[in-house]
Amino acid sequence: MIIQVEKPVLEVHDLTVSYHQKPVLWGVDFSLPGGVMAGIMGPNGSGKSTLLKSIMGLLSLSGGRISVFSKNLDEVRKKVSYVPQKESVDWDFPATVKDVVMMGRYGHLGLLRRPGKIDQEIVEEALEQVNMQDLRNRQLGQLSGGQQQRVFLARALAQQADLYLMDEPFVGVDAATEQILVELLNGLKQKGKTLIVVHHNLQTAPDYFDWLVLLNQRLVASAPFEQAFTAALLQETYGGRLNMLSTLAQHMKKEQFAAREHR
Amino acid sequence: MLNSDAIWIIFTGFLVASSCGLLGSFLVLRRMAMVGDAISHAVLPGIVIGYLVTGSREPWVMVPAAGLLGILTSSIIEVLHQKAGVQSDASIGVTFTFLFAIGVILISMFAGQVDLDQECVLYGEIAYLPLNPLVLANGWSLGPKMVWILMPLLLLISLGIYLFYTPLSLTAFDPAFALSIGIKVGFWHQVLMGAVSFTTVASFDSVGAILVVAFLVVIPSTAWLLSQRLPLMLGLCLLLAFIISVTGYLAASWLNVSISGAMACSSGVLFVLAFLFSPLEGRVWLAFKKKSQQIGSI
Numbered sequence: 001m002i003i004q005v006e007k008p009v010l011e012v013h014d015l016t017v018s019y020h021q022k023p024v025l026w027g028v029d030f031s032l033p034g035g036v037m038a039g040i041m042g043p044n045g046s047g048k049s050t051l052l053k054s055i056m057g058l059l060s061l062s063g064g065r066i067s068v069f070s071k072n073l074d075e076v077r078k079k080v081s082y083v084p085q086k087e088s089v090d091w092d093f094p095a096t097v098k099d100v101v102m103m104g105r106y107g108h109l110g111l112l113r114r115p116g117k118i119d120q121e122i123v124e125e126a127l128e129q130v131n132m133q134d135l136r137n138r139q140l141g142q143l144s145g146g147q148q149q150r151v152f153l154a155r156a157l158a159q160q161a162d163l164y165l166m167d168e169p170f171v172g173v174d175a176a177t178e179q180i181l182v183e184l185l186n187g188l189k190q191k192g193k194t195l196i197v198v199h200h201n202l203q204t205a206p207d208y209f210d211w212l213v214l215l216n217q218r219l220v221a222s223a224p225f226e227q228a229f230t231a232a233l234l235q236e237t238y239g240g241r242l243n244m245l246s247t248l249a250q251h252m253k254k255e256q257f258a259a260r261e262h263r
Numbered sequence: 264m265l266n267s268d269a270i271w272i273i274f275t276g277f278l279v280a281s282s283c284g285l286l287g288s289f290l291v292l293r294r295m296a297m298v299g300d301a302i303s304h305a306v307l308p309g310i311v312i313g314y315l316v317t318g319s320r321e322p323w324v325m326v327p328a329a330g331l332l333g334i335l336t337s338s339i340i341e342v343l344h345q346k347a348g349v350q351s352d353a354s355i356g357v358t359f360t361f362l363f364a365i366g367v368i369l370i371s372m373f374a375g376q377v378d379l380d381q382e383c384v385l386y387g388e389i390a391y392l393p394l395n396p397l398v399l400a401n402g403w404s405l406g407p408k409m410v411w412i413l414m415p416l417l418l419l420i421s422l423g424i425y426l427f428y429t430p431l432s433l434t435a436f437d438p439a440f441a442l443s444i445g446i447k448v449g450f451w452h453q454v455l456m457g458a459v460s461f462t463t464v465a466s467f468d469s470v471g472a473i474l475v476v477a478f479l480v481v482i483p484s485t486a487w488l489l490s491q492r493l494p495l496m497l498g499l500c501l502l503l504a505f506i507i508s509v510t511g512y513l514a515a516s517w518l519n520v521s522i523s524g525a526m527a528c529s530s531g532v533l534f535v536l537a538f539l540f541s542p543l544e545g546r547v548w549l550a551f552k553k554k555s556q557q558i559g560s561i
Binding site for chain 2: 020053056057058074077080081082084088089090093094095096099100103106107109111112139141155159
């Protein structure tokens with residue numbers, strides 16, 4: 001189930017990536033429409049993070065090409081925001097919440113220009129959106145996991161991008177923060193932005209996404225959510241794992257329920 | 264006690280300690296403190312080869328020769344780690360011991376011709392610095408030659424950090440994000456490694472290869488304990504460098520021991536003090552707070 005779209009925001013063409021001669025992604029080929037919130041899902045080691053990193057040009061590709069807004073990434077970097085896994089950085093770094101959010105402005109400022117008044121306002125606004133304005137001068141080491149993730153999201157908001165790539169933004173986050181994040185992401189979608197989110201919770205996926213990319217080294221599906229989130233495709237993605245069966249059963253029940261409601 | 268020689272020695276100590284502290288901050292923040300250790304040892308063959316080729320022990324020969332070797336060292340470490348899949352600490356260990364050993368062999372091979380010895384390279388001797396002054400044609404002495412290398416170096420490092428604060432701090436905190444906004448992370452890594460190499464070598468004559476690590480690692484680590492923001496941490500490095508060079512010199516002349524050793528010890532003492540008494544996370548302070556909370560809760 002791979003549905004290609006016209007006028008894609010993101011186009012991944014025959015992508016192959018390997019680490020130390022071991023392939024992680026094989027011939028991945030899909031395109032993504034604008035204005036959706038797309039989930040990337042698959043088991044551990046299926047190459048979800050690798051896919052995001054390849055799109056951002058952080059890895060050298062063994063084959064294939066990627067275009068963003070029909071252009072090479074280098075031409076449109078200012079319109080793309082990447083949110084790495086929060087575990088990838090050292091939160092003891094001597095910086096405040098505001099310092100990190102300001103980093104979102106550097107892509108626009110260039111290496112030498114200092115942030116101006118407008119940048120300060122954008123940062124302040126981003127802090128308010130994630131409800132962290134009271135913690136703006138807090139040192140990073142004193143933040144909880146949820147607050148760390150909010151800082152990362154505020155930095156992404158400060159980038160004022162059109163395409164957001166997020167690597168597991170809901171991992172290690174409390175329920176209140178997850179709610180804030182989801183509302184914010186939906187708000188961005190309503191403004192016509194495109195979001196690509198690596199996610200691993202099958203239960204919440206139907207509530208969040210309207211497009212789904214299923215990945216297990218090879219691409220299993222890329223389609224509107226309802227068409228991709230089927231028992232057969234999930235089985236193909238995750239294999240016949242025992243712990244999956246209950247999730248699947250639950251999902252099927254939900255689907256029947258929804259169908260009945262529909263009638 | 265503080266004659267002009269003493270002032271020159273303290274000033275040189277300050278220059279070395281602050282250059283190393285500023286650059287070391289970025290190494291420590293990147294969790295690469297031991298790369299400084301590696302570079303400081305691995306430049307030995309560069310110094311020997313530079314001497315054998317030119318027959319000169321002048322700093323203008325030694326610094327570039329060893330600096331190039333420092334960049335080579337960090338490149339080999341990178342290649343071993345990234346391309347060959349060797350653990351990063353193991354690739355550091357493999358690289359610098361090998362290059363250092365080549366330096367030792369070269370020195371013993373040309374022992375008769377080389378006016379260099381391991382002792383001098385390893386331990387340095389800041390007390391001899393005033394014996395090698397820069398004298399103008401008209402006979403005016405401008406102080407130790409090394410000062411005229413170290414002073415521009417410190418200015419250059421400070422200016423570099425000021426101008427390129429954004430890429431330096433961003434690549435240290437979140438390299439993946441830095442790459443994603445188009446910052447050339449690999450390039451800035453090499454710039455930092457090159458700067459560390461030159462600084463290490465320029466610091467050789469005064470503090471030697473081993474003690475320079477104290478300045479590269481201990482000063483930034485102390486400053487980190489005392490500050491929550493990078494600009495403050497860098498400023499504290501300068502303050503600590505000043506305290507270390509003054510107290511180190513005074514302690515050395517009082518006890519009649521090695522000056523560079525006393526300066527390195529002084530930085531260690533300051534680290535322990537910061538560890539215990541830092542207002543942010545000092546152990547004594549934390550214990551005190553805990554106790555007063557307990558009392559409060561009773």
